[in-house]
Amino acid sequence: MGQPSSSSIIFFIIIILLLFNTIPSCFSGPIKTEFIYPNFTASNFLFVDNSGGTFLTSRNGTYKASIFNPGTDEQKNFYFSVIHVSSHTIIWSANRNTPMSDSDELNLTSNGITIMGSNQNFIWSTPSLKSSVYALQLKENGNLVLLDKLNVSLWESFDYATDTIVVGQKLKLGGGLISSKSDRDLSSGDYNFYVAKDDGYLQWNGLNYWKLTMYSAGFKDKNAPVKYMALNSTGLYLMNDGLVVVIRVPLPSKSDFRIIKLESNGKFMVSSYSDTTKEWNRERIGPENDCQIPSFCGRMGVCVESASSTCTCSSGFRSESNSKGCEPVSSNSLLPSACNSTAANSTQFNLSEVKYARLSSDLSYYVNQFLSPDKFGVELSVCEDLCSKNCACLGFFFVNTSGSCYLIRNQLGSMLSINAPNDKLGYIKMNVEKRNGDGTDDSNDDGGRHIPIAPIVLLPSTAVLLVFLFLVAVILYRRRRKKRLSVIKSIKLGRFESSASMEFDFNSIPGLPVRYDYSELEAATEKFSTQIGAGGFGTVYKGTLPDKTLVAVKKIINLGVQGRKEFYTEIAIIGKVHHVNLVKLRGFCAEGQQKLLVYEFMNRSSLDRTLFGTGPVLEWQERFDIALGTARGLAYLHSGCEHKIIHCDIKPENILLHDNFQVKISDFGLSKLLSPELSSHFTTMRGTRGYLAPEWLTSSAISDKTDVYSYGMVLLEIVSGRKNCSMRSRGHSTEDGNSDGGHSGSGGNLYFPLFALEMHEEKRYTEIADPKLEGRVSSEEVEKLVKVALCCVHEEPALRPTMMNVVGMLEGGTPVGEPRPGSLNFLRFYGRRFTESSVLAGSNNVFTIYEQVNTASPSTATNSSQTAHSYLSSQQISGPR
Known part of the structure; x- marks a missing residue:
């Protein structure tokens, strides 16, 4: 064969160049930064040389878009994903329920993004768009956006969250997250989270089992409808329009990268990642208790709450041999499957003979606290019949005292072991197995063990007696039922009889x-x-x-x-x-x-004994934690409940302490449950001397701001370690050696709120702190709490912050307010009258002071001292629990 001619060589080179020009530019091409444009094709195979299918990164390389396999090399399931580079975390995936192969292709055209299989089968695409696509952008916050030629967004990945959201991303009302089956299988799992008008809820099998306000650190700020959920550097928020926070969950200090993820095990997790340490920090976990996870112990398993929750089976059940969960001990009974389910084996059941296994009274079910009854005021037999006729019903819970019937539908989860007897008794449906291979029912074939029932011939007199007894029983039953239903109706209408002649029927109160x-x-x-x-x-x-x-x-x-x-x-x-x-x-x-x-039981007793007693000194951080816990409890009462609750008697005696100074507010006997239309009419005098707001004495309307005033007075006592109205402690002498320093009266008696105001005006905050701290607190720390306290005790209720705002100021999410001197001048009257009355009648005659102030204060001059005096008999009507 001869040597090729020069013309043949030139022709061959031209052909090679043309071939290279026709090969897609994406073939092992460079990774694009921030933008790619239509007529672009990508697959894992084409980009195999580029870090596992990566074809696009954000401007600073924080995120990448990749065709990625989260599993093993053998699994070969690929997903078009957005990944946080440093932590290697998938924050979004397009085709989670239809994975790609390594040769399937993603195409960006003017119509959007489409993923097609190698055999041209459809896998995933963006929806129809309003205009043609100009570019695909991966933003620095992780949002993947399709843009038109005017740079207007046509589609965003942030609007289609999977199981994760990041800072800056919103979940709109009705939107949510769906868990993945596992970290390697991104297809939709069994759990979902959704944003509702009143909260954010976790669901399993379509039923709620947890909500955001169940976080110990979470609370409700306003009674307003929720429009969306957002995550930022300071917390997790459920928002109304604008900047109105409805519910918030504060988070620790800022982090390099923070996400919310609905884990495959059903837990709602807020986590942060440190680029420095390369470690994750789990900041919030919900539910905090594993036993609140509906399937933690499998079907009919019993979760026992402990340091590490354990699983067992209840009486009459045993562990399933092939899976997590429990099954009946009896060999001729099996747990049912829902209507649309296929039984685990081919055994046939006689569905006309349904039996029920009664659970012990110390077992509860995850959904009980969220469900409303399917029926109310019925008998057990009615509830049982309701479940028997519904193929989706797998059991029910029944409350005998109220006749409430709760059906368990579609799928059984785990049971929860509780310490105290449960008022809701559970009944699990059982199907009787047909044993005969020919499908006939052998339930009546007992091998001759049936004892024939002899016919009973009743004498006429016996029959008459039985009929009479039956009629008496029917009459008594109807009277009892009528009385119970009448009481239930009264409860529904909110009618509580308080007359001395009426003994309330507690058996009829639901819940x-x-x-x-x-x-x-x-x-x-x-x-x-x-x-x-x-x-x-x-x-x-x-x-x-x-x-x-x-x-x-x-x-x-x-x-x-x-x-x-x-x-x-x-x-x-x-x-x-x-x-x-x-x-x-x-x-x-x-x-x-x-x-x-x-x-x-709270083993540390009440705050007054710890604060004013002779035991160990409360350190500053402990005082701060007590102040914050009390504020959170009040904030929940005011705006986190279904109806506003005003405590009306906040004082150290009603603030209880447990291990590690866990704080709980007690004594709701003086609370008033208010509806919006009634709140302005609640003016009956209640409370305890030293903590009563001025409006109690002027017959003004009482509101949640009354609790705010009492809290402010308690906060001053927490800071100072002494009662607000008492003899001066030597530790509070001022620097010039004068026992009163010219402040707040003379002699040995001191009205401390006035002293705190004067020290605030002179910026001498360390003078206010408890001397027993011996300098173990900074002036700035004392200043913060004193300012919050003085804002709380403004004379005009409208100037006082809400308890939600107080929590925000203490946590640092809200700027600390500045006390208004004009609204604190009444403290000077109180202080002067306190000094005068203590000389005449002793330092404990605080209400004599209030009477005198009522006539002397310019803001209350229209009220006589006689008005205040008329309330003296009801001033101190509550004590510690």
Whole structure:
């Protein structure tokens, strides 16, 4: 064969150049920065030389767009994803439910993004767009955006969240997150989170099992509808229009990278990543307790809450051999499947004979606290029949006292072991197995073990007697049912009878906490031998329940009309209020004249004993934590509950402490549950001397700002370590050696709020701090709390911050307000009258001061001292629990 001619060589070179020009520019091409343009093609195979299919990065390289395989090399499931480079975290994926192969292609055209299989099958695409695409941009915040030629956004990945959102991304009302099956399988899992008008909810099997306000650090700011959820450097927020915060969950200090992710195990996680340490920090986890996860222990497994939650089976059930969960011990009974499910085996069931296994009273179900009854005021048989006729119903919970029926539909989750008996008793549907291979029912074939039932011939007299007894039973049953339904109707309408002649039927109140017999509580308290507190309506005793749980038992002693109303209010309100900073009502007793309330036990007693006692000194951080916990509890009462609750008696005696100075507000007997139309008419005098807001004395409307005033007074006591109205402590002498320094009166008596105001005006904040701290606190730390306290005690309620704002100021998310001198001048009147009256009648006659101020203060000159005097008999009507 001869040598090729020069013309042949030139022709060959031209052909090679043409071939290279026709090969797509993306073939192992360079990674684009920030923008790519239409007629672009990418796949993992084409970009195999570029860091696992990466074809686009954000401007600073924080994020990358990649066709990525999160699994092993053998798995070969690829997803078009946006990935945070430093932490290697997928924040969004397009085709999570239809993975690509390594040869499938992504195409960017003027119509949008399309992913097609190698055999031209459709996998995923962006929706129809309003105009042609000019460019695809990957922003520095991780948002993937399609732009038109006017730089207007046509489509954004932020609007189509998968299981993760990042700082700057919003979840709109109705939008949410869906968990992945695993870190390697990005397809949709069993859990979802969605934004509702009132909260953010976690769901499993279409039923709620947790919400954002269940975070111990979360609280509600306003009673407004939620429009979207957002995450930023300071917290997680549910927002209304503009900058109106409805619910917020504060977060620790700023981080390099922060995400919210709905994990495949059903936990809602807020995490931050440090570029320095290359480590993740889990900042918020919800639910915090594994036993609140619906499927933690599998179907019918029982979760036992402990340091590390464990799984077991209840009586009558055993562990399933092939999976997590429990199955009936009986060999001829199986748990049912829902209508649209396929049974685990081919065994046939006689569905006309449904049996129910009753669960023990110490078992609850994850959904019970979120569901409304399917039926109310019915008998157990009605509830059972309702479930039997519904193929989707797998069991039910029934409350005998209220006749409430809750159906369990579609799928069974785990049960929760609880310490106290449950008022909702569970019943699980069982199907009877057909054993015969020919499909016939052998339920009547017992091998001759049936005992024939002889016919019973009744004499005429016996028949008449039975008919008579039956009629009597029917009449009694109807009377009892009519009475119960009447009471239930009254409760629904909010009619609580407080007359002395009416003994309320507690058995008909839905949702009550555990009811104890008097003998049980008498035994628990060793016949009420250990008193731990006392107040105007009762005495508090320490008790131990049979399960070794410590409780505080309040024995109501004033059983007049007011006492009964107090008791009903406590039961109705506290039993439904749950917050980490509010004392929990565990149960109650109502037997004749005996009325008792059972609370969780707080082993550090009340704040007054710790703050003013002779024990160890409260360090500054402990004081700050107590102040913040109290503020959070009040903020929840004011705006986190379904209805506004005003405590009306905030004082150190009603602030209880537990291990590590966990704070809980107690004594809701003086609370008033307000609707918006009634709040302006609540003017009845309540509270305790030294903490009453000025509006109590002027017959002005009482609002949540009244609690704010009391909180401000308590905050001053927390800072100073002394009562606001008491003899001066030597430790508070001023620098010039004068015992009063010319401030706040003379002699040995001191009205401390006025002293704090004067020290604030002179910027001498260390003079206000408790001398027992011996300088272990900075002037700036004291200044912050003193300013917050003075803002809270403004004379005009409108000038006081809300408790939500107080929480924000303490946490640092809201600037600390500046006290207004003009609205604090009344403290000078109080201080002067305190000094004058203490000389004449002793330092404890605080209400004489209030009467004199009422006539002397310019802002209250229209009210006579006689008005204030008329309330003296009800000034001190509550005590510690």
